[in-house]
Amino acid sequence: MNMDNHLSTSAPIRSKTNLCFWVCAFVVALLAIFLAVHTIPSLCTEGPCDLQEAIVDRLLNRSSLRHLLSVHRRRSHHHHHHRRHDDKRHKPECNSTKWDSKIASEYNAALVFIVDVKGCGNFSHLQDAVNAVPDYSPSRTLILVDSGVYREKVVIAANKTNLIIQGQGYNNTFISWNDTANSTGGTIHSFSVAIFSPNFTAYNISFQNTAGPPSPGMVGAQAVALRIDGDQAAFYGCGFYGAQDTLLDNKGKHYFKECFIEGSIDFIFGNGLSLYEDCTINSIAKEVPRGISGAITAHAKIR
Numbered sequence: 001m002n003m004d005n006h007l008s009t010s011a012p013i014r015s016k017t018n019l020c021f022w023v024c025a026f027v028v029a030l031l032a033i034f035l036a037v038h039t040i041p042s043l044c045t046e047g048p049c050d051l052q053e054a055i056v057d058r059l060l061n062r063s064s065l066r067h068l069l070s071v072h073r074r075r076s077h078h079h080h081h082h083r084r085h086d087d088k089r090h091k092p093e094c095n096s097t098k099w100d101s102k103i104a105s106e107y108n109a110a111l112v113f114i115v116d117v118k119g120c121g122n123f124s125h126l127q128d129a130v131n132a133v134p135d136y137s138p139s140r141t142l143i144l145v146d147s148g149v150y151r152e153k154v155v156i157a158a159n160k161t162n163l164i165i166q167g168q169g170y171n172n173t174f175i176s177w178n179d180t181a182n183s184t185g186g187t188i189h190s191f192s193v194a195i196f197s198p199n200f201t202a203y204n205i206s207f208q209n210t211a212g213p214p215s216p217g218m219v220g221a222q223a224v225a226l227r228i229d230g231d232q233a234a235f236y237g238c239g240f241y242g243a244q245d246t247l248l249d250n251k252g253k254h255y256f257k258e259c260f261i262e263g264s265i266d267f268i269f270g271n272g273l274s275l276y277e278d279c280t281i282n283s284i285a286k287e288v289p290r291g292i293s294g295a296i297t298a299h300a301k302i303r
């Protein structure tokens, strides 16, 4: 009662101050809305704007602002979507028609493995495929190695007989490692690939040792790309890349046709009895002050 009386007596003055208060509040609110509308899109780019959205939603429910926010939301959604799509595209697209090798029928291969570093084949490492070759097989096994650089040291044991390895061209398929005489306890162990089995054949593939070239007089830097100890091996369109001691033609009778052999010092060596036909032999030996710039062969076996 008392309070009612009090209110009614002071009503005229109060309504005047009330009016002023509401006008001021309205102006401040308008200003706040104006600021919010113009700053939110830029703020949102720096972080989550869920809180801002909720506040603005409650402050005012205006279609233009909703539209603005929904556009932004859609954009960030699209962004996430796009990234997920990119991830999918990074998965390999496997091409099953790629390996229609004529070799398989020419050699009547009993078993064919595909090695693909991208994961599209039966194996992604050559050594794993070699291990799966039947021991002492009288029939041919063909291993197709897709384009790419295979970083591995590969040993083809003596019981992996009658094996054929085919690459996608010596410029495209590389078996590559980087051991040296020092890192393995001897030049003959520094190979990237070693073949001990008889009747080995390779087509269109490269064997590489990426250990750096030795500086003149350096000891222990010899690095073999391929060591061949198996009898009756043939290499067609193959590449051999190294610096010192690239190709260790160690034991047996071997045939090299249209191969590319690169190195600096004594880079074709060993006790093998081999025929090199239509091969390119590329010396990368640098001129040194004394005028010695490498040698192609050791063992004085060229005839």
Ligand SMILES: *[C@@H]1O[C@H](CO)[C@@H](O)[C@H](O)[C@H]1NC(C)=O
Pocket (backbone or CB within 6 Å): 057, 058, 061
């Ligand atoms: C905004 O208005 C719509 C109708 O126009 C209503 O459905 C919605 O609940 C309102 N949102 C808020 C946060 O008030």
Ligand SMILES: *[C@@H]1O[C@H](CO)[C@@H](O)[C@H](O)[C@H]1NC(C)=O
Pocket (backbone or CB within 6 Å): 095, 096, 097, 098
């Ligand atoms: C698959 O490989 C074959 C042979 O290399 C090629 O002709 C063909 O265009 C490739 N297909 C796709 C989809 O990449």
Ligand SMILES: *[C@@H]1O[C@H](CO)[C@@H](O)[C@H](O)[C@H]1NC(C)=O
Pocket (backbone or CB within 6 Å): 111, 112, 113, 114, 121, 122
């Ligand atoms: C290699 O993979 C292909 C495709 O997945 C399959 O058809 C074939 O049987 C596999 N070969 C071997 C020898 O496992």
Ligand SMILES: *[C@@H]1O[C@H](CO)[C@@H](O)[C@H](O)[C@H]1NC(C)=O
Pocket (backbone or CB within 6 Å): 135, 157, 158, 159
């Ligand atoms: C094949 O050779 C490997 C390596 O020398 C050896 O471990 C394995 O026992 C041999 N397999 C057979 C059946 O002799």
Ligand SMILES: *[C@@H]1O[C@H](CO)[C@@H](O)[C@H](O)[C@H]1NC(C)=O
Pocket (backbone or CB within 6 Å): 169, 170, 171
């Ligand atoms: C490999 O590349 C070299 C240098 O680019 C080229 O001369 C040669 O013809 C290529 N060989 C093959 C089989 O593609």
Ligand SMILES: *[C@@H]1O[C@H](CO)[C@@H](O)[C@H](O)[C@H]1NC(C)=O
Pocket (backbone or CB within 6 Å): 178, 179, 180, 183, 211
């Ligand atoms: C071979 O290269 C790797 C790096 O790829 C290096 O860590 C390693 O020491 C190298 N091995 C030798 C014997 O130089």
Ligand SMILES: *[C@@H]1O[C@H](CO)[C@@H](O)[C@H](O)[C@H]1NC(C)=O
Pocket (backbone or CB within 6 Å): 137, 138, 161, 162, 198, 199, 232
């Ligand atoms: C190697 O190939 C020849 C000719 O195809 C064959 O007569 C011989 O038995 C093979 N050697 C082995 C160990 O399989």
Ligand SMILES: *[C@@H]1O[C@H](CO)[C@@H](O)[C@H](O)[C@H]1NC(C)=O
Pocket (backbone or CB within 6 Å): 103, 166, 169, 203, 204, 237
């Ligand atoms: C090896 O590559 C050469 C040159 O690209 C090609 O003519 C030949 O058919 C290939 N050999 C095999 C067995 O694929």
Ligand SMILES: *[C@@H]1O[C@H](CO)[C@@H](O)[C@H](O)[C@H]1NC(C)=O
Pocket (backbone or CB within 6 Å): 182, 218, 219, 220, 221
């Ligand atoms: C190889 O080892 C010998 C003896 O330990 C050392 O004198 C030489 O410098 C080494 N060479 C390289 C290339 O590391």
